[in-house]
Amino acid sequence: MKNITIYTDGACSGNPGPGGWGAVLLYGGKKREMSGGEAMTTNNRMELMGVIAALSALTEPCEVMLYTDSKYVSDAINKNWLQAWARNKWKRKDGPVKNPELWQTLIPLLERHRVNFVWVKGHAENEYNNRCDELAVEYRLRFEREK
Secondary structure (H helix, E strand, O other): OEEEEEEEEEEEOOOOEEEEEEEEEEEOOEEEEEEEEEEEEOHHHHHHHHHHHHHHOOOOOEEEEEEEOOHHHHHHHHOOHHHHHHHOOOEEOOEEOOOHHHHHHHHHHHHHOEEEEEEOOOOOOOHHHHHHHHHHHHHHHHHHHHO
16 A cells, blocks of 8 residues: 655635645655645635545545644544534534535545644644645635636
8 A cells, every 4th residue: 555645735815715736646766746726615615626636636546644724624633523414414403514525525535535633833834834824825826807
């Protein structure tokens, strides 16, 4: 099984507002950058979309170290919130889970790959997290320019 390192980030202006996500995939000395976005979205949706897009890009099952500065994403996985949300039909004590369709898209990807989520401090001295942020902001700015 290939060992892949992935960094992801999301950005949004207005929350909701125009947003973007960025991902950097590292394998065997090679680097692949990806980005995307939506004209009207939230920061958490963009954080999730970066993870989904990066894992979807893998063409075979992989062992993945995935670095994110999103507590929303890392805690949902590492604290087993995702399993509880699915078991409770996408409801939490204080109301419905946000972005259930994205979480449902992520589940089969997590089943296909062995993914270890690692939280990193955002906007710190992490080259790849900072690059993901640049990619996400660049994509977000496309929507702002189109207004």
